[in-house]
Amino acid sequence: MALAIPAELESKIDEVITHYPVSKRSAVLPLLHLMQHQFRFISDEIVNWVAAKLSLEPIQVLEVVTFYPGFRQTAPGKYHIRVCRTLSCAMAGSYELMDSLCQAAKIDRSHVDHHHPIAVSEDGKYSIEFAECLASCGFGPVCMVEDDFFEKVEPAKAGELLARYSA
Amino acid sequence: MAIQYISGKEPHAREKRLIFKNIDRVGFTPSIDSFLEDGGYEQLKVALKMEKSAIINEVKASGLRGRGGAGFPTGVKWGFIPPTNTKPVYIICNADESEPGTFKDRYILHQDPHQLLEGMIIACFAVNAKLGYIYIREEFPQAAIIVEKAIAEARAKGFLGKDILGSGFDCELYVHRGAGAYICGEETGLIESLEGKRPYPRIKPPYFPAALGLYMSPTIVNNVESLCHVKHIIQMGGAEYAKLGTPNNTGTRILCVSGDVQKPGYYEVEVGKVTMGEVIDVLCGGMKPGRKLKAIIPGGSSSKVLRADEKFKLKDGREIGIMDIPMDFDTMAACGSMAGSGGVIIMDDSRSMTWVINNLNNFYAHESCGQCTPCREGSLWMKKISDRIVSGEASPDDVDSLESVANQIEGKTICAFGEACSWPTQSFIKKFRDEMKGDCKPELVGEIVSDEGKVAAAGLAA
Ligand SMILES: Cc1cc2nc3c(=O)[nH]c(=O)nc-3n(C[C@H](O)[C@H](O)[C@H](O)COP(=O)(O)O)c2cc1C
Ligand code: SF4
Ligand code: FES
Numbered sequence: 216m217a218l219a220i221p222a223e224l225e226s227k228i229d230e231v232i233t234h235y236p237v238s239k240r241s242a243v244l245p246l247l248h249l250m251q252h253q254f255r256f257i258s259d260e261i262v263n264w265v266a267a268k269l270s271l272e273p274i275q276v277l278e279v280v281t282f283y284p285g286f287r288q289t290a291p292g293k294y295h296i297r298v299c300r301t302l303s304c305a306m307a308g309s310y311e312l313m314d315s316l317c318q319a320a321k322i323d324r325s326h327v328d329h330h331h332p333i334a335v336s337e338d339g340k341y342s343i344e345f346a347e348c349l350a351s352c353g354f355g356p357v358c359m360v361e362d363d364f365f366e367k368v369e370p371a372k373a374g375e376l377l378a379r380y381s382a
Numbered sequence: 383m384a385i386q387y388i389s390g391k392e393p394h395a396r397e398k399r400l401i402f403k404n405i406d407r408v409g410f411t412p413s414i415d416s417f418l419e420d421g422g423y424e425q426l427k428v429a430l431k432m433e434k435s436a437i438i439n440e441v442k443a444s445g446l447r448g449r450g451g452a453g454f455p456t457g458v459k460w461g462f463i464p465p466t467n468t469k470p471v472y473i474i475c476n477a478d479e480s481e482p483g484t485f486k487d488r489y490i491l492h493q494d495p496h497q498l499l500e501g502m503i504i505a506c507f508a509v510n511a512k513l514g515y516i517y518i519r520e521e522f523p524q525a526a527i528i529v530e531k532a533i534a535e536a537r538a539k540g541f542l543g544k545d546i547l548g549s550g551f552d553c554e555l556y557v558h559r560g561a562g563a564y565i566c567g568e569e570t571g572l573i574e575s576l577e578g579k580r581p582y583p584r585i586k587p588p589y590f591p592a593a594l595g596l597y598m599s600p601t602i603v604n605n606v607e608s609l610c611h612v613k614h615i616i617q618m619g620g621a622e623y624a625k626l627g628t629p630n631n632t633g634t635r636i637l638c639v640s641g642d643v644q645k646p647g648y649y650e651v652e653v654g655k656v657t658m659g660e661v662i663d664v665l666c667g668g669m670k671p672g673r674k675l676k677a678i679i680p681g682g683s684s685s686k687v688l689r690a691d692e693k694f695k696l697k698d699g700r701e702i703g704i705m706d707i708p709m710d711f712d713t714m715a716a717c718g719s720m721a722g723s724g725g726v727i728i729m730d731d732s733r734s735m736t737w738v739i740n741n742l743n744n745f746y747a748h749e750s751c752g753q754c755t756p757c758r759e760g761s762l763w764m765k766k767i768s769d770r771i772v773s774g775e776a777s778p779d780d781v782d783s784l785e786s787v788a789n790q791i792e793g794k795t796i797c798a799f800g801e802a803c804s805w806p807t808q809s810f811i812k813k814f815r816d817e818m819k820g821d822c823k824p825e826l827v828g829e830i831v832s833d834e835g836k837v838a839a840a841g842l843a844a
Pocket of ligand 1: 447448449450451452453454456476477478479480481564565566567568569570603604605606608609797798799802
C-alpha cells in the first residue's frame with residue numbers, strides 16, 4: 216500500500232528540511248517525529264519514504280528508528296501513556312502508579328521487555344510504557360498521556376486520569 | 383510594582399532569583415510582549431555594540447561555570463574556538479535535561495523562553511555563530527512548541543534573522559527535538575543526533591566540540607541555564623556578577639531537590655551560600671515526620687552518594703559533616719562527589735540502599751548507547767547483579783562482583799557515561815556495603831546462581 220502523505224504534512228516536512236542548510240540528513244529525527252505524529256508508528260514504508268525524501272539509504276533511517284526509545288515500530292493504543300520509572304518517582308510511588316494504570320486500563324504488561332517496552336490494552340484504547348526520568352523529579356510520580364504531562368499522580372486516582380481520555 | 387508569585391509557589395526568602403525571576407510569576411507569560419515589558423532584549427542591544435572579545439572576557443570574568451554537569455568555565459570554553467578557524471561556528475543549547483534528579487531547564491523553556499533566546503543570541507554574537515540549535519528532549523513536546531513560537535516572535539521583532547538590530551550580524555536558531563535517549567545529553571552524542579544519526583558519543587581527543595563539533599566545525603554546547611546566565615552577566619558586568627556566590631563558584635544556581643523532604647522543589651540560591659543542612663531544613667522544610675536522613679545524591683544520579691554520618695576532610699584541614707557542606711562545585715568535589723547538574727536526591731531511613739542502586743542500575747543499563755564494551759556489557763551486568771541482590775537471591779559475594787564490574791568500566795570508555803554509570807554503584811557499595819551484603823543469603827557464598835535459581839557449585843560452572 217502506498218503511503219498517503221497529506222499535502223499539509225508534506226509542506227511542513229519541506230519547511231523543516233530548510234532548518235538544516237548544511238546537511239539534509241539532520242532532518243531525519245524531525246521527519247520521523249512528524250510521521251509518527253501522523254501515522255502513530257514508524258512502518259517500513261515510512262522508513263523508505265523518509266530515506267528517499269532525504270536522499271539516504273533506508274538503513275540510515277532504520278538505524279535511527281531502532282535506537283531511540285521515542286520512535287515506535289508497532290501501533291500503540293489510541294492514548295499512549297508513559298510513566299516515569301526512575302529513582303525520585305519510584306520513591307514517590309511510580310511503580311504503584313504503573314500497576315493501577317494497568318489495572319484501570321486493563322493492560323497486561325507481563326510480556327514487556329527491553330525490546331518490546333509497550334503494552335496495549337485489549338480494546339486498543341490505551342497503551343503504556345515506563346519512561347526514564349521525565350525531569351520533574353520533585354513532583355512525582357509523574358506521567359504523560361500523549362503530549363500532556365501530569366505531576367503528583369496518586370495511584371488511587373489512575374481511573375480518574377484515564378477518564379479524561381475516554382473518547 | 384513588586385513581583386508577585388503564584389500563591390504557594392513563592393520563592394523562599396533565602397533564594398536569590400536571577401534565572402528563575404519569572405518562573406511562577408503572576409501575569410508573566412512566555413510571549414515576547416511579557417518579556418519586553420520586563421526589559422527583555424535590552425542586554426542583546428548592549429552586547430551587539432560590544433567587541434566580541436569583550437563579551438567573552440566579561441563571561442570569563444564572571445567565573446560562570448557550566449550548569450549542565452561538568453561545571454566547566456563557560457568563557458574559557460568559548461575561547462577554545464581556534465583563532466585561525468575559517469569554518470562556520472555553531473552554537474547548540476543543550477535542553478535534553480535527562481540526568482535523573484534534574485528539573486530546572488523545563489521551567490525556563492516553558493515559562494521564560496525569551497530569556498534563553500536572549501542569552502543564546504548574545505553567545506552566538508560573541509563566538510560569531512550564525513546558526514544555532516536548541517536540542518530539546520522529546521518528552522518536552524509543549525516546550526518545543528513554545529520555544530518555536532518564541533523564535534518566530536524574536537525573528538519578527540528583528541532580534542533574529544538578517545542584520546539583527548542593524549548590527550550587520552545574521553543569526554538563525556532552530557529547535558531540534560530528541561527522541562527519548564539520555565545519551566543525547568552528552569554533548570558529542572547530541573551532535574551526532576543532530577546530524578541525524580544514532581547518538582554515539584565521539585572520542586575526545588580529537589572531537590572536542592569547540593574544534594570539531596557539528597558538521598566537523600567548531601561548536602559551542604551549553605546548558606539552558608548556563609546560556610541564561612549570559613544575559614545577566616552582560617547586565618551586571620562580569621566582575622559584579624562574580625560577587626554573587628563564592629570565589630571560583632560564582633553566581634546563582636538552581637537546586638532541584640527531590641525525595642524524602644517535606645517540600646521538594648526548585649530553589650535558586652547563590653552558589654556556596656547555603657549548606658546542605660539549610661537546603662534540607664530551611665528551604666525544604668526538613669525531613670518527613672519521624673524520619674532521619676540516610677543518604678544524599680548531591681548532583682544528579684551520576685554523582686557519588688553521600689552517607690548521613692560521613693565526615694569530610696576539606697583542603698584547609700577542616701572536617702565537616704554532611705549538613706555543613708556548602709552547595710558549591712569545589713567543596714562537593716572535595717567531599718568526593720560533584721555538584722553536577724544541581725539535582726539533589728534526599729533519602730531517609732525508610733529507604734533500602736540496595737533498592738535505590740538497583741533502580742539507578744536499571745536506568746544506566748537502559749541508557750548505555752552500546753558503543754563500547756565495558757559500558758554496554760558492564761551496565762547490563764550491574765543491572766542483573768543488583769536485580770538479584772534486590773530479589774534476595776544473591777550471595778554476599780555478588781556485592782563484590784558488582785563492585786568489580788563497576789571498577790572495570792570507569793576510565794575505560796569513550797564518553798563520561800562510563801563514569802556516570804559506575805560512580806553510583808562504586809559509591810553505594812563503598813558506603814553501604816554491610817547493608818547490601820545483609821540483603822544477600824550467606825549460605826549462597828561460592829554458589830553460582832542464575833536468574834532461575836541455583837545452578838551449580840562454583841568450580842563446576844566452567
Ligand atoms: C551521560 C551524560 C549526560 C549528560 N546529560 C546532559 C543533559 O541532559 N543536559 C546538559 O545540559 N548537559 C548534559 N551533559 C553534559 C554535556 O555533555 C555538556 O557538558 C554540557 O551540556 C555543557 O554545557 P555547560 O558547559 O553549559 O554545562 C551530560 C553529560 C554526560 C556524560
Ligand atoms: S561509555 Fe557507554 S554511553 Fe558512552 S560511548 Fe561508551 S557505550 Fe556509549
Ligand atoms: S525521576 Fe521521575 S521525573 Fe525525574
